[in-house]
Amino acid sequence: MLIKTVFSGFGGQGVLSMGFTMANAAMLEGRYVTYLPSYGVEVRGGTANCTVVVSDEEIASPVASEPEFVVAMNQPSFVRFQSILQSGGLLCVNSSLVNTSSARGDIEILAVPTSELAEKLGQIKVANMVMLGAFIKASNIVSFDFLVEHLAEILGEGKSKLIKLNRDALELGYNFIKE
């Protein structure tokens, strides 16, 4: 089983750290994983994205031509990446910023108002972790409990003060999605 996900949004929204966090969790679960950041020519305020491939066997290419999942944190990313999503794929959008009226008819849309949810925690910076929590609930790529359990290890030493905030944000997003 090989699952490809593209995380995308404005530079500064924590898009790369979303991908890095999930990739790290997948690695600790013992799966094969690749994480490929976009390092192309971008403009300030433009889009950032990364591709995470998680698999039970060796991964041939870290590039996702037709990903199963896309996470879009802003409008330009929504426009750019909904076109490469597989038919029947899931698009998680940050509905605080994205208007989904132009969405393709053959994909599933999951709207998460990340800014509003993150504001409940008094810290809009963790909107990305709110989204990641929601995304993991919807996609089931990695175990949510495992991720939360290993959060200190995943975020690294420098972030030890922020573990609780990140955990709260992940749980907020996770619980936002109903069964």
Added chain:
Amino acid sequence: MKRLMSGNAALGEAAILSGCTCYFGYPITPQNELTEYMAKRMPESGGVFIQSESEIAAINMVLGASVAGARAMTSSSSPGMSLKQEGISYLAADELPAVIVNMVRGGPGMGNISPAQSDYLQATRGGGHGDYRTIVLAPSSVQELVDIVPLAFDLADAYRNPVIILGDGMLGQMMEPVDFSDIKKPKDYPKDYILTGAENRPSRMVRSLLFDTKEEEEHNWKLYRKFQRIEANEVRCETFMTDDAEIVVVAYGIAARIAKGAIKRLRQENIKAGLLRPITLWPFPSKNIVELARYVNDFFVFEMSTGQMIEDVKLALSGRGHVNFYGRPGGVIPTPIELARIVSRHYYQTQKVKRQ
């Protein structure tokens, strides 16, 4: 314990664990993270880090460090590698060990910053002026990159020759789980040529200027004999599903990974495809290809260039078998599905010709 690291950063850590004490670099995408990593880690590990004023300065600093006996490394990407060639030629002439990393990007000229494999000929044919070769190692995953770094330093010391690690933008940028526990403390190489001050011993000289033509000729033959020894002893390659293969894809580095994915697809279609992946691009695994040609007639070279390694495959086969080619130059990253379709089409076309 495994860590999720980019190829560039992992390479830096592996170099330090392999006893590299001098790193000189100049920024260029897509290898910047290596220079960044070394800037942080080298001082911590007691080594020397210098961000040089240019690529040319960096390679000459490597020469200086190597002449003083250090394990020295520099890195760059395609346009920067062109600038380093003079220094690499001098390293080869002076018989000095060094490791030089090239995270290849699209070219020629300034090109772009996407992954490519278009520096194959530059790397495997020496690259600079004069009769010399560099050992060229081509890993295809971040873990293999880590495993190949100590080998690169050992080969450089064992043969007193520059070694090139030929990666590409993707290998440098992407992150994969890596484990450093297999890297052992490097063994001691007796260095009777280094300049350490001539106290209590005769003076030494390291130079490449040999005005006497006889002397230069003898030096050239000496280097030649060394290169023959390397060709005889240091060939490395990997094969995948070649035992019953009717068609063999030859690919290296990141392209070999894509090819592996394609071969798995082709096998599902009952097309008996296999892979030969050179790990040393020079010395090239010619004998392994000739061995395969005893059973296989159809070879498919796949590169992220317009076709450079294909020359070595054809040289190895010397007219035996059919050599086909598929390439995507310019920084385009082909997909496994794409390659599977190309090979599959070729397979059915040749089957049709055989039936007629």
